[in-house]
Amino acid sequence: MITRKKDTAQVFATGSVRVRASSKADAGKLLKDTENSIRRALGCTGCGVCIGKCPRNAIRIENKIAYIGDKCTHCGKCIEVCPVVKFVRD
Ligand code: SF4
Numbered sequence: 001m002i003t004r005k006k007d008t009a010q011v012f013a014t015g016s017v018r019v020r021a022s023s024k025a026d027a028g029k030l031l032k033d034t035e036n037s038i039r040r041a042l043g044c045t046g047c048g049v050c051i052g053k054c055p056r057n058a059i060r061i062e063n064k065i066a067y068i069g070d071k072c073t074h075c076g077k078c079i080e081v082c083p084v085v086k087f088v089r090d
């Protein structure tokens, strides 16, 4: 589940996604952010680019995969620079 204020996106094992948001625009943005988070989680190469962008020092790399720790405030700066999100498309 991804949350932003009162908006939520739930991703199910079946592949379906349910978004609840206060407006259509907020729902669209949350859905896009959810897609990007999934892309990053599945495609992470452990490049480490995101580490330098995190203001909370919440990211660590283990076995070539980025892990987000409890200090994360969901600011989104790490996703903005992730090459998997920026450049990799199906
Ligand atoms: S920038 Fe993206 S691909 Fe690189 S370590 Fe971070 S999450 Fe993984």
Ligand code: SF4
Pocket: 053, 054, 055, 056, 057, 058, 059, 068, 071, 072, 073, 074, 075, 076, 077, 078, 079
């Ligand atoms: S969302 Fe922000 S605080 Fe969380 S890991 Fe990414 S850059 Fe760090």
